[in-house]
Amino acid sequence: MNLPQTIESESQEKPLTDYENTINEQVASARYAADPKLFATDLCWIQNQNNQKIEKWQPWPFLLDLIDIIQQYDLIYILKASQLGISWLVAILNLWTATFGETAKCLMLSQGQTEAQDLLSKVAFIHDNLPEYLKLPTDKNNREAFTLKDGRAEIRALPSTDKAGHGFQGTLVTRDELARHEEARANFRAVSRSGAKLIELSTANKDDPTNYFGEKTEEFYNQPQTTLYKYPSGVELYTNPTKPGQCLVFLAWDLRPTRLEGLTLDEWWDSRIIPRYTAAEIEEQFPKYITDVFKASLVRAYFEFQALEDMGYDVCPPMRQKDINTYNNVVRVYKPPITGRRYICFTDPSDGIGDPFVTGVMDYVTGEVVASATGMEKVDRVGEIHDYLVREYNKATNTYEYTGSVGGTMWKVLENLNTPNQAPRRKVDGKIDEGKKGQWVSGEHKLKIFGDLAFAIAKRQIVCHDREFMQQSKMVTRDKTIDGREKIGTDRKQSFDWVMMMAGLWQLHKFMPVTEGQMKCYSYK
Numbered sequence: 001m002n003l004p005q006t007i008e009s010e011s012q013e014k015p016l017t018d019y020e021n022t023i024n025e026q027v028a029s030a031r032y033a034a035d036p037k038l039f040a041t042d043l044c045w046i047q048n049q050n051n052q053k054i055e056k057w058q059p060w061p062f063l064l065d066l067i068d069i070i071q072q073y074d075l076i077y078i079l080k081a082s083q084l085g086i087s088w089l090v091a092i093l094n095l096w097t098a099t100f101g102e103t104a105k106c107l108m109l110s111q112g113q114t115e116a117q118d119l120l121s122k123v124a125f126i127h128d129n130l131p132e133y134l135k136l137p138t139d140k141n142n143r144e145a146f147t148l149k150d151g152r153a154e155i156r157a158l159p160s161t162d163k164a165g166h167g168f169q170g171t172l173v174t175r176d177e178l179a180r181h182e183e184a185r186a187n188f189r190a191v192s193r194s195g196a197k198l199i200e201l202s203t204a205n206k207d208d209p210t211n212y213f214g215e216k217t218e219e220f221y222n223q224p225q226t227t228l229y230k231y232p233s234g235v236e237l238y239t240n241p242t243k244p245g246q247c248l249v250f251l252a253w254d255l256r257p258t259r260l261e262g263l264t265l266d267e268w269w270d271s272r273i274i275p276r277y278t279a280a281e282i283e284e285q286f287p288k289y290i291t292d293v294f295k296a297s298l299v300r301a302y303f304e305f306q307a308l309e310d311m312g313y314d315v316c317p318p319m320r321q322k323d324i325n326t327y328n329n330v331v332r333v334y335k336p337p338i339t340g341r342r343y344i345c346f347t348d349p350s351d352g353i354g355d356p357f358v359t360g361v362m363d364y365v366t367g368e369v370v371a372s373a374t375g376m377e378k379v380d381r382v383g384e385i386h387d388y389l390v391r392e393y394n395k396a397t398n399t400y401e402y403t404g405s406v407g408g409t410m411w412k413v414l415e416n417l418n419t420p421n422q423a424p425r426r427k428v429d430g431k432i433d434e435g436k437k438g439q440w441v442s443g444e445h446k447l448k449i450f451g452d453l454a455f456a457i458a459k460r461q462i463v464c465h466d467r468e469f470m471q472q473s474k475m476v477t478r479d480k481t482i483d484g485r486e487k488i489g490t491d492r493k494q495s496f497d498w499v500m501m502m503a504g505l506w507q508l509h510k511f512m513p514v515t516e517g518q519m520k521c522y523s524y525k
Helices: 018-034 036-043 061-072 086-100 113-128 184-194 212-222 265-273 279-285 305-314 379-392 404-417 444-458 467-474 497-510
Strands: 045-048 053-056 075-080 105-110 138-141 145-148 153-159 172-175 197-202 227-230 236-239 246-251 331-333 343-348 357-363 369-375 397-400 424-426 432-437 476-480 486-490
Touching (some): 018 036, 018 086, 036 061, 036 086, 045 113, 061 075, 061 086, 075 212, 086 105, 086 113, 086 145, 086 153, 086 172, 086 197, 105 113, 105 184, 113 153, 172 184, 184 212, 197 212, 212 467, 305 444, 305 467, 343 379, 343 497, 357 379, 369 379, 369 497, 379 397, 397 404, 397 497, 467 476, 467 497
Parallel strands (some): 075 197, 105 172, 343 397
Antiparallel strands (some): 138 145, 145 153, 227 236, 331 369, 343 357, 357 369, 424 432, 476 486
C-alpha cells in the first residue's frame, strides 16, 4: 500500500522545520481522509484478547474487501462467524468517520449497556494511539459518548431499546450483534428515518430463530433475484436488483488467515473449537457456509441436508416467455408445456394474510418442477391461478391442501371454475376417500407425506429451481412429543408452505393414475 508523500529535508542531518512538518501532516491527513483502508492499515492499533497484546491492526484481504463494501452500500447486513475482528473494524470506521467529518454523527447500538460501553472503549483506544496531529481533542469521553472537535463530531453508544436512536440525524449507525437485540424491530423504525448508512452486524442466533436479523438476512438471501459475488479473499457478497443500495455479506470462520500464533487453522479448530463447543454452538458461531446458518441443526434435521445442497445446483431464474400468463410475476415458468407430456399440480392455498400461497407444476416423468407460483393473494385469485396452470399444462392431474376455511373456499372456487382432472382425496393408507376432493395434510397424513418426500429428496428424484423450497426444507426438524411420538416442525415460528406444496405434489406423483396403452405389431415383408 502506498504511503503518504512527505517532504524530505535537503540535508539528512538537518531536521524538518515546523513548516515542513505541517505540510507533511496536511498531506497525510488528506490521504487518510480519502481512504479508510489506508487510515486503518497505517495508524490503527488494537488490543488482541487472544494473546493480551497491543498490536497493529492487520489488513487481512477479507477486511479490506469489507471496507470497500461498506463504503459502497447504504444498508449492509453482515452475517459472520465469531472472532473475525469485525467489532474492531467498525470501531475504526466510526472513528474515521468522526475524525474526518466536520459534523459527523455516529451511533453504535448493542444488545446491552455493557456491550455498548465495550464498543465505545474500542473507539477510545484506537483514538488514543493515533499520531498526535490526528488525535483531535475530546470534549466528552464517557460510557455513552465520545465527542470530538468542540462537540461537532460525535460517536454515541447505547443499548438497543425500542426508542434508542429516536430522532437521531447522522452519518453512520452500527447495530452490533443484532440477532440478540430484543427490540431490534422497533429500534429499526427509530434509526431508519435518520438517513444514515446502516451496518447490521451479527453472528447467528439459533436460540431465538425468530430474531429480526435472522429474518431479514434469510429473506434477502431467499429472494429469487439475489445473486452472489465471491471475492478472491472469500468474502461472499449477495445483492439484488430489486433492493438497490442494500447487500448481504457472509463471513465464514476460516477467512481469518491466523487465529493463534504457532497454530494452523486446522490445528486451532481441533484444539480450541471441537473440545470447547457443542455441535449446535459450532453451527451457530463458526459457520463455514451461509447455508449452515439457514438450516435446522443437523442433529434434528428432517430432510437429508446434502441432498438439499445438491438440489441447489438446479436453482435458476424463470425463463423469459410470453405464452403463459405470469399474473404480474406471481407465476414462474421454467419449462413450457410439451404436447403429450403428463403433468401434476398442487397448491398450498392462502387467504392473502400471513402466509403466501404456493403452487407447483411437476413433470410426471422427470420429477422436475416446471412452473411455480407464490404470493400474498386472496384465495379466489389463488384458485384462478391454479385452474389456469392446470389447463395450460395439458389438464394436469391436480389437487390442493384442504385444511380449514381456506381449503373450503378453494374447493368452491375450483368447483365454480369447473377445474378439470381433480384428483380424489386419499386416506392415510392411500385408499381413495370417496366423493371428496382436496387433500388433508395434518396429523398422521402429514407424517406420511413428509416421510415420502424425505425419501424422494434423499434419492434425488425431484428437480426444483426455486431456492425457497430448499431453504425451508433445511429448517424442518424432527422432535418427539411428550408421549414419544414423532413431531415435525421448524425452530422458527414460520410456515413451511413450499415444503407442504412439494409434499402434496409428490403424493400426486405417487398415486398418478396409469393411462391406458396399446401395443400393435406390424409385419414388414
